[in-house]
Amino acid sequence: MSEKINSKELAKLMASHLGVSLQASNAFLEAFQDVFEEALLRDKVVKINGVGTFKLVWHAPRKSVNVRTGDEMEIAGHYKISFLPDGDWNTKVNEPMAHLEAVELPGEGDVITVPTDTVEDIDSEMPLEENGGKADDYVLPMEHLNEQVTEVKSLLAGIMGDSANMTSEPDESSEVAEVQESIEENAVEEDSVAEETIEINIPQIKEVTDLVSEIQAVPEVESNVEPNQEQTVDDVSDELSEESEVVEVLPEAQQEEPVVETVAEEQMEETEAEDDSVKEEPQVPKEQDNEPQEPTKHKTCVWPWLVGVLCLLVVAGLGYYFYNTYYTGDNNVQENLIAEESVEPVDSLVNVAEETVEEVVYDSTYYFPPETGYEAYDIPRKYTDYIAYRTVTSEDRLVTLALQYYGHKFFWVYIYEANRDVLSHPDKLTVGQQLKIPQIDTSLIDTGNSELMEYVKKLGDVYVGK
Amino acid sequence: MNNKELVVALAEKMAVTQKEAAALLGVYVEEAQKVLTVEQPVAFLNAGNFEVKVREQRLSVNPKTKKRLLVPPKMVLNFVPTTVLKSKIKQLGQDE
Numbered sequence: 001m002s003e004k005i006n007s008k009e010l011a012k013l014m015a016s017h018l019g020v021s022l023q024a025s026n027a028f029l030e031a032f033q034d035v036f037e038e039a040l041l042r043d044k045v046v047k048i049n050g051v052g053t054f055k056l057v058w059h060a061p062r063k064s065v066n067v068r069t070g071d072e073m074e075i076a077g078h079y080k081i082s083f084l085p086d087g088d089w090n091t092k093v094n095e096p097m098a099h100l101e102a103v104e105l106p107g108e109g110d111v112i113t114v115p116t117d118t119v120e121d122i123d124s125e126m127p128l129e130e131n132g133g134k135a136d137d138y139v140l141p142m143e144h145l146n147e148q149v150t151e152v153k154s155l156l157a158g159i160m161g162d163s164a165n166m167t168s169e170p171d172e173s174s175e176v177a178e179v180q181e182s183i184e185e186n187a188v189e190e191d192s193v194a195e196e197t198i199e200i201n202i203p204q205i206k207e208v209t210d211l212v213s214e215i216q217a218v219p220e221v222e223s224n225v226e227p228n229q230e231q232t233v234d235d236v237s238d239e240l241s242e243e244s245e246v247v248e249v250l251p252e253a254q255q256e257e258p259v260v261e262t263v264a265e266e267q268m269e270e271t272e273a274e275d276d277s278v279k280e281e282p283q284v285p286k287e288q289d290n291e292p293q294e295p296t297k298h299k300t301c302v303w304p305w306l307v308g309v310l311c312l313l314v315v316a317g318l319g320y321y322f323y324n325t326y327y328t329g330d331n332n333v334q335e336n337l338i339a340e341e342s343v344e345p346v347d348s349l350v351n352v353a354e355e356t357v358e359e360v361v362y363d364s365t366y367y368f369p370p371e372t373g374y375e376a377y378d379i380p381r382k383y384t385d386y387i388a389y390r391t392v393t394s395e396d397r398l399v400t401l402a403l404q405y406y407g408h409k410f411f412w413v414y415i416y417e418a419n420r421d422v423l424s425h426p427d428k429l430t431v432g433q434q435l436k437i438p439q440i441d442t443s444l445i446d447t448g449n450s451e452l453m454e455y456v457k458k459l460g461d462v463y464v465g466k
Numbered sequence: 467m468n469n470k471e472l473v474v475a476l477a478e479k480m481a482v483t484q485k486e487a488a489a490l491l492g493v494y495v496e497e498a499q500k501v502l503t504v505e506q507p508v509a510f511l512n513a514g515n516f517e518v519k520v521r522e523q524r525l526s527v528n529p530k531t532k533k534r535l536l537v538p539p540k541m542v543l544n545f546v547p548t549t550v551l552k553s554k555i556k557q558l559g560q561d562e
Contacts, residue, residue, distance in 0.1 A: 006509045013497045031479040033511040039467040049469040050495035078556045083545035100538030
């Protein structure tokens, strides 16, 4: 609310607009002022097209209490002014945000997915320039974690059955952290021992899965999570030191969960072992610092489980934190290393990415798989005629342009397709950029056609990368 | 008083035709709409100011389906009368 436009300035603007003298527009304003006030006080309502309706509302007298003295008093009846803006002006005012629409959020159960979703939604709704670089750095670890979370959750849900409901959410997430931690440890271990560990692990898994199937037959369900977590890490550390001992620990009935988790870990180890072997290099020293603490704790704190669990949670959190910082921080270093060592898979990945980008530039239309039923609209579109050329301003979004030129925000996909050569992503408009607004056949911008609307919405989701 | 009556009254007061008065009013509204932004309130005569208020985004829950909706932020036009006008209005008695 810094600079207010007062009536004088408005009079100047009017004068220059009409090409008349300042006196003339001032005279108009004076007359307007008189007429308005007179009319308002007399008729109690004044309607001005394009502005709105001013209305005087009667507030009936009411009883109240004097706050200071506590005496009863009566507030006299009086008029108050109310203003109802013209619909036209209201939409105009809201134009910069007109393209936003309500987003349905997933239920409260998904603690981990909810925050990331909202962040993404806000990003896509308000694609500000600052959002560009930072987010990309954190995407990889988060995806990494989310994948693991879903994997671990499905495993737990499958085996624990009813007891999954009894486990509170924080416990689950801490389990996840724990598992993550142990994965890291194992990955580190495998770096040093490389192929040997993998070879040893494979027979172990077979034995363990056999045992799991046996134990599953036992109807007893564990509701006590914390000791089991302890057990898990114990298992892991046992594994690390004496790799064949897992089988010995198993036969007890209490081992239901640990077994499951170790299975999960080992499965993930196997898949990740080779991919991670390059990435995990920088964290080796840190993880080794953490490792020695766990066995000692196990020996000294056999009775007070709670203390042990708390310590382990802290260690797990620290481990994950260092893992993240190393992972994101040393990206460049790792890339350099990779480049020097010329590791084949990563190089080929980069090449593939570049190639697909090039392909996308020339292929202006996305094709849905045939079973989705969008064949009628999934036709190649060629943009030859343009109704406008637009220089991007800081307030422009593809959706606002679509709203302006085609009458509905969903049709931004056409503008994006026509400008694929200059736009890398629908959210990444730069100020000053020249955009071509293509001429679109009226059948393709028919807002009454619900199938078409669904199609362009889906197409938009694909382009945004949801 | 509706818009038509306003134009008639304006034309009478300024001694111009109704057409001219309507055109002037149109230009005034157009200019006011043009300059009004979030940072820039616009004075409306001596009666008050037009301001833009931003309604923050909010979470709403459909009581029936329990679905949670993130309602996006919105900008609305707001009129703040001057104290002079307010006191004038307050002095009016009920005359119904």
